[in-house]
Amino acid sequence: MDLPTIKQKRDRLLDAENLCDHCLGRQFAQLGHGLENYERGIIVREIDDLNEDSFTDENVPDDADESHRCGCDACGMVFEELDHWTQLALDSFDRYELETFLIGIRPPEDVVSREDELWGEYGTEYTEPVKTELSRLIGKRIESRMDVKVDFERADIMAVIDMRQGKERVELQVNSVLIYGQYNKYSREIPQTEWHCRNCRGSGCEKCDWTGKQYPTSVQEEIQEPFIRESKAIEAKFHGGGREDVDAKCLGKREFVLELIEPLNRDLDLEELQEEVNESTEKVEVFEMQYTHKDKAADIKQKHADKEYRAQVETEKEFEEGDLEEISKVVGVVKQDTPERVEHRRADKTREREVYEVDWEKTGDKEFELEVKAEAGTYIKELIHGDEGRTQPNISDLIGTQAECIQLDVIWIEK
Ligand SMILES: [Zn+2]
Numbered sequence: 001m002d003l004p005t006i007k008q009k010r011d012r013l014l015d016a017e018n019l020c021d022h023c024l025g026r027q028f029a030q031l032g033h034g035l036e037n038y039e040r041g042i043i044v045r046e047i048d049d050l051n052e053d054s055f056t057d058e059n060v061p062d063d064a065d066e067s068h069r070c071g072c073d074a075c076g077m078v079f080e081e082l083d084h085w086t087q088l089a090l091d092s093f094d095r096y097e098l099e100t101f102l103i104g105i106r107p108p109e110d111v112v113s114r115e116d117e118l119w120g121e122y123g124t125e126y127t128e129p130v131k132t133e134l135s136r137l138i139g140k141r142i143e144s145r146m147d148v149k150v151d152f153e154r155a156d157i158m159a160v161i162d163m164r165q166g167k168e169r170v171e172l173q174v175n176s177v178l179i180y181g182q183y184n185k186y187s188r189e190i191p192q193t194e195w196h197c198r199n200c201r202g203s204g205c206e207k208c209d210w211t212g213k214q215y216p217t218s219v220q221e222e223i224q225e226p227f228i229r230e231s232k233a234i235e236a237k238f239h240g241g242g243r244e245d246v247d248a249k250c251l252g253k254r255e256f257v258l259e260l261i262e263p264l265n266r267d268l269d270l271e272e273l274q275e276e277v278n279e280s281t282e283k284v285e286v287f288e289m290q291y292t293h294k295d296k297a298a299d300i301k302q303k304h305a306d307k308e309y310r311a312q313v314e315t316e317k318e319f320e321e322g323d324l325e326e327i328s329k330v331v332g333v334v335k336q337d338t339p340e341r342v343e344h345r346r347a348d349k350t351r352e353r354e355v356y357e358v359d360w361e362k363t364g365d366k367e368f369e370l371e372v373k374a375e376a377g378t379y380i381k382e383l384i385h386g387d388e389g390r391t392q393p394n395i396s397d398l399i400g401t402q403a404e405c406i407q408l409d410v411i412w413i414e415k
C-alpha cells in the first residue's frame with residue numbers, strides 16, 4: 001500500500017479530529033525548517049493544495065499566534081501551561097551556577113496515550129513526539145529569560161519536568177564539573193585515594209583513631225579540599241591515570257581528573273585553586289589544571305601509558321661493577337606470570353611486556369640504583385627480584401645474586 005500523501009493525511013485529520021494548531025502541526029513536524037508546530041498547524045489548515053513545499057515562512061500569516069488555537073483533545077492544557085512550567089524550572093535553577101541546560105519532559109499520561117492513538121491511526125510519518133515539542137518550547141522560554149543555552153551533549157544541568165498528574169514537579173540532574181590535572185607525589189606514605197581502615201572497614205576503631213581511614217591522607221584528599229569548598233560540591237571523585245604504590249613517589253606528572261559531584265558553583269578560578277593546593281602541602285604538587293569533560297576521564301583511566309622508573313636495589317651478596325653489565329640483557333620482551341602479590345586480584349596468566357631502556361649505577365657493596373623505561377603494565381619489582389622465576393628474564397638471575405627493590409619511584413609517564 002502506498003503511503004498517504006501529505007494532503008491526504010491532512011484531509012483525514014481535519015475531517016475526523018479536533019486538533020489545536022500545535023497538535024495538528026506536530027503531525028507534520030519534520031516538514032520545513034525554522035518553523036514551530038503551531039505555525040505548521042496554521043499552514044496545514046490554510047493551504048488547500050498542501051505539499052512538502054508549503055512549509056515555509058512566507059506561508060505563515062503575520063498575525064500567527066502561538067496561543068490562539070491552543071489546547072485540544074490531544075494535548076489537554078499542556079501548551080497553555082508553558083509559562084507555569086518554565087517558571088518552575090527557573091525556580092529550581094535558583095541555587096545553581098549554570099551556562100547550559102537541557103529540558104526533559106514526562107508528559108501527562110492521557111496526552112501520551114492520545115498521541116499513541118493518533119500515531120496508530122494516521123502513521124508516524126513527518127511527526128515528532130509531544131515531549132520533544134514541549135521541551136523545545138520551554139527551553140526557548142528559559143533561554144529568553146536567563147543567560148543560558150540549551151546543550152544536548154553536555155548540559156550543566158538537566159531538568160526533567162514531570163507533568164504527570166499527582167507528580168507535577170521538576171527533578172534536577174546536576175552534572176559533575178570535571179577538572180583535568182597532573183600530579184607529582186613526594187610522599188612515600190600516602191595512597192592515591194582514601195583507603196578504609198583494614199580493621200574496621202571504615203566505621204572507625206581504636207586502630208585508626210576513629211577516622212575509619214588506613215592512612216591519614218591521600219593524593220585525592222590533598223588536592224580536592226579547596227575545589228569542594230569553592231564549588232560547594234557534595235563530594236569529589238578522583239580518576240587517576242593508573243596509580244603508584246603507597247611507598248612510591250611519582251615524579252612523572254601523572255594525569256588525573258577530579259570530578260566534583262553536584263556543584264552549586266561551576267565558575268572556578270582554577271589557577272588560584274591550583275596554587276592554593278601547592279601552597280598547602282609538601283606531599284603533592286599539581287599542574288595544568290583545566291576544565292575537561294567525561295570522555296577525557298574515561299580516556300585517562302583506560303590509557304596504557306609507558307613509564308620510566310628509578311629503583312633503589314639491594315642485593316644478597318656483594319657484586320662487582322662489571323656484574324651489572326648483564327642487566328642490559330633485560331631489554332626486549334619480558335615474560336611475566338601474574339605476581340604472587342596481585343594474584344588474588346587478577347587472573348593468573350603470562351604476559352609479555354617490553355623493556356625499552358635500562359641504566360644503572362653502583363651505589364654500595366650490595367646496592368645499586370636502576371632506571372628502567374618499560375611498556376605499560378610491566379611489573380618492575382618482579383623484574384628485579386624475579387618472583388621465584390615467574391618473570392623471565394629477570395635482574396637477579398642476570399647479575400647472579402638475589403636483588404630486591406627497596407624503593408621505587410615513577411619518574412616519567414607517557415602522555
Ligand atoms: Zn492540542
Ligand SMILES: [Zn+2]
Pocket residue numbers: 197198199200201202203204205206207208209210211212213
Ligand atoms: Zn579502623
